[in-house]
Amino acid sequence: MKVICPGSFDPVTNGHLDVFKRAAQIADEVTVAVLVNRTKSGLFSVDERMEILREVTSSLPNVRVDSFHGLLVDYCREHEIQAIVKGLRAISDFDYELQMAQMNYRLADVETLFVSTNPQFSFLSSSLIKEISRYGGDVEGLVPQAVLERLPAKFSDTM
Secondary structure, three states: OEEEEEEOOOOOOHHHHHHHHHHHHHOOEEEEEEEOOOOOOOOOOHHHHHHHHHHHOOOOOOEEEEEEOOOHHHHHHHOOOOEEEEEEOOHHHHHHHHHHHHHHHHHHOOEEEEEEOOHHHOOOOHHHHHHHHHOOOOOEOOEOHHHHHHHHHHOOOOO
Protein backbone atom coordinates (compact mmCIF):
# COMPACT_ATOMS: atom_id res chain seq x y z
CA MET A 1 0.00 0.00 0.00
CA LYS A 2 1.12 3.53 -0.78
CA VAL A 3 0.25 6.33 1.66
CA ILE A 4 0.90 10.03 1.95
CA CYS A 5 1.59 12.26 4.95
CA PRO A 6 0.74 15.79 3.76
CA GLY A 7 1.42 19.04 5.55
CA SER A 8 3.25 22.33 5.57
CA PHE A 9 5.95 21.05 7.98
CA ASP A 10 7.14 24.59 8.68
CA PRO A 11 9.05 23.33 10.58
CA VAL A 12 8.78 19.58 10.93
CA THR A 13 8.47 18.53 14.58
CA ASN A 14 9.26 15.32 16.44
CA GLY A 15 5.49 14.72 16.45
CA HIS A 16 5.47 14.71 12.65
CA LEU A 17 8.51 12.45 12.59
CA ASP A 18 6.76 9.99 14.92
CA VAL A 19 3.80 9.79 12.52
CA PHE A 20 6.14 9.25 9.54
CA LYS A 21 7.91 6.39 11.33
CA ARG A 22 4.66 4.74 12.28
CA ALA A 23 3.28 5.09 8.75
CA ALA A 24 6.50 3.56 7.41
CA GLN A 25 5.86 0.48 9.57
CA ILE A 26 2.44 -0.18 8.04
CA ALA A 27 2.82 0.93 4.42
CA ASP A 28 5.03 -0.21 1.58
CA GLU A 29 5.73 3.36 0.50
CA VAL A 30 5.21 6.63 2.36
CA THR A 31 5.33 9.99 0.64
CA VAL A 32 5.89 12.95 2.93
CA ALA A 33 4.45 15.78 0.86
CA VAL A 34 4.98 19.47 1.53
CA LEU A 35 1.99 21.59 0.60
CA VAL A 36 3.02 24.56 -1.52
CA ASN A 37 0.85 27.52 -0.60
CA ARG A 38 1.75 30.32 -2.97
CA THR A 39 -0.25 32.86 -0.96
CA LYS A 40 1.77 32.32 2.23
CA SER A 41 5.44 32.72 2.91
CA GLY A 42 6.72 30.26 5.45
CA LEU A 43 9.57 30.45 7.91
CA PHE A 44 11.44 27.90 5.80
CA SER A 45 11.17 27.81 2.02
CA VAL A 46 9.61 24.73 0.45
CA ASP A 47 13.07 23.65 -0.74
CA GLU A 48 14.47 24.03 2.79
CA ARG A 49 11.60 22.02 4.25
CA MET A 50 12.11 19.26 1.70
CA GLU A 51 15.85 19.20 2.42
CA ILE A 52 15.20 18.92 6.16
CA LEU A 53 12.56 16.23 5.62
CA ARG A 54 14.91 14.19 3.44
CA GLU A 55 17.58 14.47 6.12
CA VAL A 56 15.32 13.45 9.03
CA THR A 57 13.68 10.56 7.15
CA SER A 58 16.90 9.21 5.61
CA SER A 59 16.86 6.21 7.97
CA LEU A 60 13.41 5.19 6.67
CA PRO A 61 14.04 3.42 3.34
CA ASN A 62 10.40 3.39 2.24
CA VAL A 63 9.85 7.13 2.78
CA ARG A 64 10.23 9.67 0.00
CA VAL A 65 9.76 13.44 0.11
CA ASP A 66 7.92 15.51 -2.47
CA SER A 67 5.85 18.69 -2.73
CA PHE A 68 2.48 19.48 -4.23
CA HIS A 69 0.00 22.28 -4.78
CA GLY A 70 -3.67 22.06 -5.54
CA LEU A 71 -5.90 19.25 -4.36
CA LEU A 72 -4.26 16.46 -2.40
CA VAL A 73 -6.58 13.91 -4.01
CA ASP A 74 -5.29 14.88 -7.47
CA TYR A 75 -1.75 14.16 -6.27
CA CYS A 76 -2.95 10.86 -4.82
CA ARG A 77 -4.61 9.82 -8.09
CA GLU A 78 -1.56 10.84 -10.14
CA HIS A 79 0.79 8.80 -7.91
CA GLU A 80 -1.60 5.88 -7.23
CA ILE A 81 -1.65 6.56 -3.49
CA GLN A 82 -4.42 4.71 -1.68
CA ALA A 83 -4.51 6.47 1.69
CA ILE A 84 -3.72 9.67 3.53
CA VAL A 85 -2.14 9.34 6.99
CA LYS A 86 -2.92 12.09 9.48
CA GLY A 87 -1.80 12.44 13.08
CA LEU A 88 -4.42 13.52 15.58
CA ARG A 89 -3.42 15.41 18.72
CA ALA A 90 -6.84 16.22 20.14
CA ILE A 91 -10.57 16.11 19.50
CA SER A 92 -10.33 19.51 17.81
CA ASP A 93 -8.01 17.97 15.18
CA PHE A 94 -10.51 15.19 14.60
CA ASP A 95 -13.40 17.56 13.87
CA TYR A 96 -11.51 19.22 11.04
CA GLU A 97 -9.74 16.10 9.75
CA LEU A 98 -12.96 14.07 9.63
CA GLN A 99 -14.51 16.59 7.25
CA MET A 100 -11.40 16.51 5.08
CA ALA A 101 -11.35 12.71 5.11
CA GLN A 102 -14.98 12.49 4.05
CA MET A 103 -14.48 15.01 1.25
CA ASN A 104 -11.31 13.28 0.00
CA TYR A 105 -13.16 9.97 -0.09
CA ARG A 106 -16.07 11.54 -1.95
CA LEU A 107 -13.80 13.22 -4.49
CA ALA A 108 -11.44 10.35 -5.22
CA ASP A 109 -12.16 7.27 -3.06
CA VAL A 110 -8.96 8.01 -1.13
CA GLU A 111 -9.07 6.64 2.41
CA THR A 112 -7.72 8.51 5.44
CA LEU A 113 -5.95 6.70 8.26
CA PHE A 114 -5.80 8.50 11.58
CA VAL A 115 -2.83 7.91 13.88
CA SER A 116 -3.19 9.06 17.44
CA THR A 117 -0.25 11.18 18.43
CA ASN A 118 2.24 9.85 20.92
CA PRO A 119 1.28 11.61 24.19
CA GLN A 120 4.78 13.04 24.57
CA PHE A 121 4.14 15.09 21.41
CA SER A 122 0.42 15.86 21.83
CA PHE A 123 1.00 19.55 22.61
CA LEU A 124 3.40 20.17 19.71
CA SER A 125 2.66 22.25 16.66
CA SER A 126 4.84 24.01 14.12
CA SER A 127 3.22 27.31 15.08
CA LEU A 128 4.15 26.82 18.72
CA ILE A 129 7.75 25.94 17.77
CA LYS A 130 8.02 29.13 15.72
CA GLU A 131 6.57 31.25 18.53
CA ILE A 132 8.94 29.82 21.15
CA SER A 133 11.93 30.11 18.82
CA ARG A 134 11.08 33.69 17.86
CA TYR A 135 11.59 34.71 21.50
CA GLY A 136 14.68 32.61 22.09
CA GLY A 137 12.98 29.74 23.90
CA ASP A 138 14.44 26.26 24.00
CA VAL A 139 12.85 23.76 21.60
CA GLU A 140 15.47 21.05 21.97
CA GLY A 141 13.81 17.64 22.07
CA LEU A 142 10.74 18.99 20.27
CA VAL A 143 12.18 19.19 16.75
CA PRO A 144 14.77 17.12 14.91
CA GLN A 145 18.39 18.27 15.15
CA ALA A 146 18.26 19.43 11.51
CA VAL A 147 15.58 21.97 12.45
CA LEU A 148 17.24 22.94 15.72
CA GLU A 149 20.43 23.83 13.84
CA ARG A 150 18.60 26.03 11.31
CA LEU A 151 16.17 27.90 13.57
CA PRO A 152 18.57 30.50 15.05
CA ALA A 153 19.39 31.92 11.61
CA LYS A 154 15.68 32.38 10.89
CA PHE A 155 15.23 34.61 13.92
CA SER A 156 18.63 36.27 14.18
CA ASP A 157 17.23 39.63 13.03
CA THR A 158 14.37 39.63 15.57
CA MET A 159 16.41 38.98 18.69
